[in-house]
Amino acid sequence: MPLLELQGVIKNYMKGEQIIPALRGVDLSIEKGDFLSIVGPSGSGKSTLLNIIGCIDTPTKGKVLHNGEDLTILTDKEKTYYRKENISFIFQSFNLIPVLTVRENVELPLIIEKKFTKSEIYDKVTNIIEIVGLEDMADRFPRELSGGQEQRVAIARALVKNPLVVLADEPTANLDSEMSEDIISVMQKMNEEIHTTFIFSTHDLLVQKHAKRVIILRDGMITSDERKNHENTD
């Protein structure tokens, strides 16, 4: 059984009286450990698809199944709980909490989960901060970091709770190519080591180059779904 399955997902937005279709019947299966890149021009529905998978948006029609359970019929509270347990987001503009330090930002998802003791949280956060290479920056605030460092914190924050799926919306859009390479390699390492599923929405060719699977979305429909059978790490 796939980790996630989208069946005939349609999403329309209303602009006044006008219906704007964002997704026009998307069928998609996502396996555990996928390193999947969704590409396509602006307005093709990439972000909408990511938001629906992440349960922060609801499809107009169709189903999103997780282990056979339809996520679209969950209440707001149930969706919040589902996200807390299974989903992490990485955003184009990092979106760190400016008043929290690096360590506190990364701690946040674990604190929300309310499952771990203080020392467990400390150990997990220390470990993930080391993995993303920010051990010397743990007590700094986001304003004291470079763009690349901020995105590393965002990745650490996304990965610290060991989610089933990490949804990354244009994670390298605000970074130069060197930093982008750096960030992708961190995510790739996590994917290989702990088999976290990554789904990217991106224009970045570099991300596409590293992806194991590339889906092309055009006018709200999947026009191509290509699975690469080689490991590409450069």
Place this chain on the structure above:
Amino acid sequence: MRTLIKIAWRNVMRNKRRTVLSALVISVGLSIYILMNSIMAGMDRANIDNLIELSTSSIKISTEQYAEDKESLPLKYGIPFADQLLAYIKEQQHVIGATPRTQFLGQLSNWEDTMPIIGQVVDIKSDETVFSLDNYLVGNYFTGSEENEIMLGKDLADEMGVGVDDYITLYALTRYDSRNADEFHIVGLLNTTDPNINLNTVLISYDTADNFLDLENLITEIDVALERRVSFSQFTNDVDELAQSIKKEFSELRVETFTELASAFLGITEQKKIFGSIMMLIILAIAAVGIFNSVLMSVYERIREIGVLRAQGFERKEIVGLFIWEGIFIGILGSLIGVALGCGFNLYLVIQGFPLDKFVGFQNSGIPYWGTLYGEWNVGAIIFAFCFGMIVALAASYLPSRMASKMEVTKALRFV
């Protein structure tokens, strides 16, 4: 919870200028309330002190008949066994003095003008143990060395164009309803804080009144003074207990406490308290708008942050909690500053007082008080102000917090 508080606190500290401005709105509201409360309590206390020390005393005793007809101040109903009653009262706990008084109606004339007056016959030996007229005396108190000594309210003397050592004619009906007039030597004037005394009261001694009013030691009232307590309610308890005890012992007499005698005035005091509460509500409503605005601005500034938190799994109630904590911090800060400012100003008011007469100059304004007004400490009002400030902060931050929590995650994340 700790994380929510931490985020809220740091956000409050991050926007220092906005936080301070919002807190100042509350603090100004609260300090005005504390000060107003102090001034009103001080005014009430001063008025009650005036009443007790200048007119009603703590307890006034008369016969039932006299009490029923006291508007006309009849010289008919003397207290029987007055000496026995005075002796009994002086033995009681907390009593610092008791004195007889007999009131009468009359007219004062300077041969050109005539003014109606209320006369008070006083016992020159014991009157000062109950009434503190000597504090307001211009000239001398009764010497007792000559007949026909009189003391007048200062405003009355001014109206009549007379002063200390002048002579004036007093008309009155005697105990037997015969008209009498005599010339009196003015030994002193009373410039009290009670405009009524200043404008229409004359005092003569029992020795003088025996001849002038055929009084023959008729005593219509006995006034009692009790020692003052720091706690006003303790004082009223003492007064009530003594009044009960006298009633029990002398059941044929009317025993009235100052609270009964000044019920109309105390009723006005209660109305003033309601008025004060309405003022407080208005002031704090303005403060509430300040906090509402501050939290709302904070919400708008951090819409993306709200989106991120919601995407990470923050529940709606946790988002509400986050902003409410910000409101609470602003409330605590504002309330603390407000209480500190209010107490600071009040300390000055309690020690130095406020020269009311210099600012208002209203001896004839109808308000039974003038002079320097001193503030009163009211711990209850200070605690109430602090708590109310907090509640206002909480209520004012709830609405924008709820708005923040209701925001759609995708819209919040797209917000620029």
